[in-house]
Amino acid sequence: MSTLEIPIRDESIRLGQLLKLAGVVDDGAMARAVIENGEVRVDGDVVARRGSQVRPGQSVEYAGETILVVTGT
Template sequence: MSTEHEVPIRDESIRLGQLLKLAGVVDDGAMARSVIELGEVSVDGAPEVRRGAQVRPGQSVIFAGQTIRVVAGG
């Protein structure tokens, strides 16, 4: 079953690895790097293998059946 939640960010964008940690779907940076490099994360429906990829408000990240919607604020 998939779940969806919004994660507000303060800046114009956030690095993908940081977003996964902020959203609480990974425990630490090492886990974030691993799941991203293994191709388990997608941004707006496309696989993303760069931990430093910039994610902006309005974009959606999917990992392990969870959809993370990035919103401005926070």
Template sequence: MSSPLEPPLEVPIRDQSIRLGQLLKLAGVVDDGAMARSVIELGEVTVDGAVEVRRGAQVRPGQTVGYAGQRLTVVTDA
């Protein structure tokens, strides 16, 4: 588990944005789409420090997602 002092895990994406549920699956912090939907709807996921309850919310490079003590930063896949 990450501590606040550890840098966030960088998650590269190919497009200009990715849906929040897809990001959680891509990063491997949830097992499947059903789990992603559940943790998002329960308010357990943040985007840039604010709780996000929409699974389809678009996350763009430079934004930081938090879940279960882990931080993920979206980056462009160069």
């Protein structure tokens, strides 16, 4: 399992956008599918809504990757 730090400038980012930005899914359709299938966890809890907001300090787990959302500059 590896960890990726993804900086964002805004207060939050949509879960599907974060997965694309981190490079763990190829496109929005794939993001939607893996989220709806319950394959994605935010702070340890399964999240099934692609539009869920993720904020700095939260972690997302998918396919053996941990994505840490951090405040960007």
